[in-house]
Amino acid sequence: MNTRLPYTGDSRKLLLAFDLGTTYSGISYSVLDPSISPTIQPVTRYPSLEGTGSNAKIPTVICYDQNGIMRAAGAEAMSENVNDRIEEEEWVRCEKFKLHLRPPAKDAKSDIINQVISPLPPGKDVITLFADFYVYLFECAKAFIQQTHPSGMTFWSSIEDSIEFILSHPNGWEGRQQEQMRKAVVQGGLVSDDAKNARVHFVTEGEASLHFCIQKGLSEHVKEGEGIIIVDAGGGTVDISSYTSILTRDTGKYSFREIAAPFCDFSGSIFVTQRARTHIDGKLKNSKFYEDLGHITECFDKSTKLRFKDPAEPAFVKFGSLRDRDAACDVRSGQLKLKGSDVATFFEPSIMSITKAIDAQTTASKRPVSAVFLVGGFAASDWLFLKIQEYTKLLGLTIARPDSHVNKAVADGAVSFFLDHAVTARVSPYNYGVPVCKAFDGLDTEHISRRAQMFVDPSGVRRLAGQYDVILAKDILVSEETEFSRGYSRLGRSVSDLSTITTSIWRYNGEKEHPKWIDLENDKYSILCRITADTSVAAKSLKAQRRPDGTSYYRLNISVIMLFGMTELKAQLAWVEDGPAQVIYD
Template sequence: MPERKPYDGTERKLVIAMDLGTTFSGVSYSILDPGRVPEIKGVTRFPSQEHVGGDAKIPTIIYYDQDGNVKAVGAEALKQNVVEDAEDDGWLRCSLFKLRLRPPSTTSDEITQEIPSLPDGMDVVAVFADFYAYLFECTKTFILDTHQNAASIWKSVEDSIEFVLSHPNGWEGSQQSKMREAAIDAGLIPNDDGGHSRVHFVTEGEASLHFCDEEGVVIVDAGGGTVDISAYSSVQSPNANSYAFEEISAPACNFTGSIYVTARAKVFLEEKLAGSRFADEVSLIAECFDTTTKLRFRDIEEASYIKFGTMKDRDPKLDIRSGQLKLAGSDVASFFEPSIASMIRVIDNQRAKATKPVSSVFLVGGFAASDWLFSKLKEHLEPLEIQCSRPDSHVNKAVADGALSFYLDHVVAARVSRYDYGISIYMTYDPYDADHYARRDTTFVDEAGVLSIPGQFAIILPKDTQVSETTEFRHTFYRNSIHLAKLQYIATVIRCYRGIKTDPLWMDEEPDAYSSFCTIEADTSEVARSLRLRRRPDGKSYFALSFDIVLLFGRTELRAQLSWKENGEEKRGPARVVYDRIL
């Protein structure tokens, strides 16, 4: 990556990056002092962390009692006394809850059945908030314990901390909105514009980019729940001494992470052990597979073993001897196969759509530790003259560190749109147009007295368009009303087209391919104040409002503005982006 520049701010600042992962989570931070080059540091001590290896990650697990109170989090939740207390007192173990926040378009039965229940009366935002609060307290403790003059440093920054929250490539504005809501509920930021602006978002694929410094690279961030795949190319930045990256293909997100390998193993074990005295031990055996056998598997020709019991546990007919269950290498490989095949399909698709050649693939994330996964990707890619590699250590820290790098270095200069974004419009009815005539039953007379037909999709941002942070996309809106008061405020729904057409037009042809992305709300009273009455063909009066909605898609979070002309001069005002709350 390019050499980091000294911090040019005038006041000390603390930036905390939280990677709340499906199975493991981590935190990195940087204390920015004016004139000094920022350093990225990881939180490497958490309570009871010796239970998970003492590195910079903890299990994404929370125990709640029956009243919804947090009882244990992270590595503490693996302690034997906690597990026993949970069983005795009926605590609820929450894991994999991150998957509950996924977009509705990614929902499937395979995903849903793997997610444990939440406590009664709690939604996923509340669980996110509890976990964010825990990560924050651990970070605060770590900083106070490891830095000189830590108390004065903390006091100088605690009211202005910036947070960078990572999320899968496939998550959209609605998920970001809920993550910000969780940060508010966790007490990380106040619920006002100033507080909201202190939360930043980065995709997990983009956060992993800080490992790379080459042109035409695909990042495969393989985690517990999701596999995020992104393609980038290095470009010269305006600063001649450094470079930046641009997306060369739309990022992808698949729910094919390592937990699904374990899920397939569990189904296999349930069938294999059905009717035996070991049938009740399937969950334990699957857990042992998850923590040992899955990670060690590397050769389809060799048998694998799951150590789960004692020397007395034996049943040769089931391949169980001395508390170990023997599995054929081909069976273990079959547990991996759907996930690996899915990754290869997406990588090939990214290569096909990329605007520049791809010369390397970089594998990061917790699942990257699997030698079998790595070897199968290399087996597919090397004949294509594509180098496949992975970091030699800290694969789980990639996202947390990379989220800080995203904030500090701003190395991504352009991104690629994943869908067609636009709005539903109506237009003047033309009886000589075959498409119009076929829909003549939907016509109506608008406020200006014109016979109109609804249901067309007007694209604002086409799919697979490369967008820089400053690129603006705009659409001119017209609002007519006989009542001026109805033009003081507007709310317009931005929609996504997720179908396969290259020029979608009539929304009734593929109604399921269109979904609401967000609503743009704006106060248009300043625009409306200068409107004058117009006359309809039937002699009635109405007001006509004309303005532009300006959208900036180039960052990881959508921004919007209102634009209008006044005496020939462009004026701008704020617009608010609102997402539906769907849990």
């Protein structure tokens, strides 16, 4: 039943949600007509896709020829014809390229990810691959809408200039990744550079999954004030978010607030398949079937992995004909036999990651948690569901999978996020602030030990660089309209020194509640973005100030403002004479 209020805009608009996933992608949309209640529709037909209907999804795969021209994408890129072209004409097929956009990290997990994903084609960057695939998704949506709606061509012409895009991304991605995704949409020609901020929106996969669950009746099973955990288990990442519900008495509807900082880990289903491939590689090393390793791994991924549910029973990977046999490596009648206990080990790291995250979320939550909802393509695995169910039972939590195709959760939920706005407050996942230079204190041992970093500012005051000032602390519940700001001063020897102001917003990812010195935990700090503003008008109105030695200098007072209440963090500079500021992600 559609309980949404009628759309109050004065002209027709199209919302397009692109869920560009690690292994599969989906599209959902909503046509907003004045005075009509919006509904959410999935795109259920794609070129060369055998399956249609509500479970339709396309592989996140793209092919380029030797000249760098995109030749196929989605299901078309997996066809026999394309396989021939790859072999005969050396086309390049890219899979799992989404993970090239992940936040930079130098650890063992990053090395594992690099082993799983395809290298970028020569001369291509990840933004170009995103742009090309977004264009492909757009063309799929356009064709579907034109074929589905009455007078399709005329209908499309009424909305093609009024399209807004909702792009989903993993919980752990922030401003830099969002900016690159936005650049991809512009590069693909889907929006102009001038309109990119107004027409491109972002939602985390965790929050999109919450909205999907709400559409499937979650609110009916959750008591007000209780906590729930959403586990979006996908191909590349597992995104875990926790919320509590608040009933609005006059409308009878629930709104939701985060009760713990969202979590993201690279422990999705592709890593189960990668561990299976490593095991099968060793098993078939001396067999004539070794050359079929890729095909056998693909068969495991599409069938065995989802069906497996008992480590006491052997698992079979059907890959060939009845004549295919090699008893020495457990191949009989075209099937590879695997020990159930071995298959269970393929899942174990992912299961451990999810259960550990659930435990951490329940510990961090400021409300008692009562239920876990499991969605995403990986949620279709019976063994994953059984093991998570087993663990949540120990914690006294119930667990459920929505009675719908869980792979459509993010695309549908992304549209619902835009329409229904169910989440009203979010928890800051990190500590955010700016580097500052404070006055040198000759009696402070921490200052004395850093005397080499001391300098004299234009006003003649001795200062010490390398300090960090918190603007928004970690684990703070932030509503959408809340601003966090801190005041600072910029000094210059001339007015021209203050005509442009640039400052950096930093992120601290350590354990200290009150971080202060950057050099103590260099690896825990990173630059989130830079804010640049034209302050020339304000600078011209400044009056010269005098040092005791008669030297003049100028002071411009500014405020750094952060808004974190939406899924896209916003930063601003403010000063007496207002002017636009530009946020730049390095």
